[in-house]
Amino acid sequence: MQNQSLPSHPIGVFDSGVGGLTVVRALMDRLPFENIIYFGDTARVPYGVKSVDTIAHFTQEIAQFLQNQQVKMLIIACNTMAAVAADLVRDSANVPVLDVIEAGAKNAVDVSWTGGIGVIGTPATINSNAYARAIHQLNPGYRVYSQACPLFVPLVEEGWLDHPVTKLTAQEYLKPVFVEKIDTLVLGCTHYPLIKPLLLDVVGGRMKLVDSALSIADQAADLLQSSGMANPSHQAPDYRFYVTDVPVKFQSIGERFLGRSLNKIERVNL
Amino acid sequence: MQNQSLPSHPIGVFDSGVGGLTVVRALMDRLPFENIIYFGDTARVPYGVKSVDTIAHFTQEIAQFLQNQQVKMLIIACNTMAAVAADLVRDSANVPVLDVIEAGAKNAVDVSWTGGIGVIGTPATINSNAYARAIHQLNPGYRVYSQACPLFVPLVEEGWLDHPVTKLTAQEYLKPVFVEKIDTLVLGCTHYPLIKPLLLDVVGGRMKLVDSALSIADQAADLLQSSGMANPSHQAPDYRFYVTDVPVKFQSIGERFLGRSLNKIERVNL
Structure with a gap:
């Protein structure tokens, strides 16, 4: 598939749960004008106890969901998914893929x-x-x-x-x-x-x-700069958060991870 | 369905993971001649983060699996399952059901x-x-x-x-x-x-x-005694352990919970 990403398109960040919000936080600080979509697979967390096949399958589902949202870059903010499936995502994605590991x-x-x-x-x-x-x-x-x-x-x-x-x-x-x-x-x-x-x-x-989290934010900034894909707009960016389940403490824990208030949380099914 | 249990049939104990082995340990100590089958749903642990419908569904699957193994009594050794689905299991089971709560x-x-x-x-x-x-x-x-x-x-x-x-x-x-x-x-x-x-x-x-764990072992002992369902055999009992996944540390953690070596672990799919 041809890459039709535009600089104004969002960065897609995903994790099995809430932890990847520390990566979002680092991105918000490092790249204050980039739009970001976060995906937390909170219904199926924790991934660490699942089989390699299952983790690979779930990871590709999420990567596909985010590409359907026209992200210009994928960031795997989950160590388990990065360890098991980063190469799979890279092979099938039509946008650059960074991972925390x-x-x-x-x-x-x-x-x-x-x-x-x-x-x-x-x-x-x-x-x-x-x-x-x-x-x-x-x-x-x-x-x-x-x-x-x-x-x-x-x-x-x-x-x-x-x-x-x-x-x-x-x-x-x-x-x-x-x-x-x-x-x-x-x-x-x-x-x-x-x-x-x-x-x-x-x-x-x-x-x-x-x-x-800081390492990957720096990497993302370098890559956007060198590829001419940094968002030229200097307006307040759009942040969206997708989760597969809304646990009782998602909001409060999420805000602690993010270091700011957490709005636009939407529950989706994969 | 008619209750065709015999005193020689095993007690069925189940949990979402390894924790219920403390109940098995208490039963082994309190009722040293009873056969026991343990079921730990280790592939789907933890239950605490799942929806009520999902927990109820999984719980009934496990209760049915154990009844297919001809247990004479069901013990819900998982607080989450007991909180959500004990009544459902009682309504559909054809053997006595005890739960930890x-x-x-x-x-x-x-x-x-x-x-x-x-x-x-x-x-x-x-x-x-x-x-x-x-x-x-x-x-x-x-x-x-x-x-x-x-x-x-x-x-x-x-x-x-x-x-x-x-x-x-x-x-x-x-x-x-x-x-x-x-x-x-x-x-x-x-x-x-x-x-x-x-x-x-x-x-x-x-x-x-x-x-x-001690409370439920006492309850089980009383019920078996009063209903004439205690195992009359004084031979070494049979202990079997079913899990839905074998995590790396299941054996070592399980033995700590059980206070003795853990044999006859079998992986099953529900």
Whole structure:
């Protein structure tokens, strides 16, 4: 299919749930004139426990839905979907496709000065080994140490962003990371930017943090610029949010992730 | 349909995931000669985020599957299913049906001496208000104070059963409970028996704990005795475990819940 995207068309961002809103937030800050459509598959979250075939199928459904909305770029803001199905989406899409894992890996390789990179994420992301693969594709000599942090997502969703429990949990999870020779730590989950101040505090001067949400916003900005697809309009952009189910706390959790009020939420069936 | 159950037939226990194994453990201890079939709908867990219609539909599918295995009794070991679909299962089943909410509520009403009962559970269970309804049906004068504890399930699944983080979390969640005039606290989630020692420590002498898993094992024992359906055999019983998906950590988490090794796990499609 021919690419008939226009610079005024929106950027399409998708995730299995609410986490990808941290990527939307970074895009809003970095690219304040771009229209954005967000898709959260809240009826079928969490993806981490599903089979590879199912995740691939759902991911392609969503990518197709967003392309039907005439997006000019697709951003996979879900680590599980990126790990399992980014190549599939790239093969079938008629617009550029960015994903959080590739963006985070590239940024980490740029930032690291000793070649020792740590990655923290959900068990599903860490078990997929996708960050290590992406980093080794960029530089096979780099050492990658991965650490699953299963409690960070529930802690963020509970809103304990600056709570002694969260700090104690972070100290526990990062203990083995501190032993490794690592100068750069990738936040490999879209929930983690919400506890970045706490993580910075726990990490101290030991290593730099790479926030994949910021990494992908920078990548998107570069690509729009270089391809002449940046929106020339300087009017207030249009933001739309599609979800497959509206959970009780979607609005309140979503606003915490987004850092602003959440309007135009529409429920759709795929 | 006519009830053709025999005393040698197994007890059928089901849950959305692994949590109901604490009920199986209590049954094994309380009724050491009963055969047991467990069904965990691990492919579709968690139920708490699904719609009432979907939960009701899945619950009836599982109840039918177990009845096809000729169980002599059904035990709903999932608080979400019990809250939403216990009556539906009772209406259509041709064997006795026990559920964790009714069992926990009955036990709490028996134990409480001042009429002040606290209930802790997942947000889905607490929002359903099912424990309060069940307690008020038994005694409308009792006061019920409910407290959601979203982090307990992830903490248990992380295996932090006796960890400072879990203790600090429990102290935080129970702070408002301690302010109420409560003498009895219901563990309204099948994951919580694993942190009972820690909760006993945090609660101290303030209130008694009601463990729904033990409550339902007692109820099952009474019912089998009074109906003449207890298994007369004194041979080693047969335990079978059906799941709809085998997650990476099912075996290790399951054994922690069960307190013994987990054999004869079979994957089935509904």
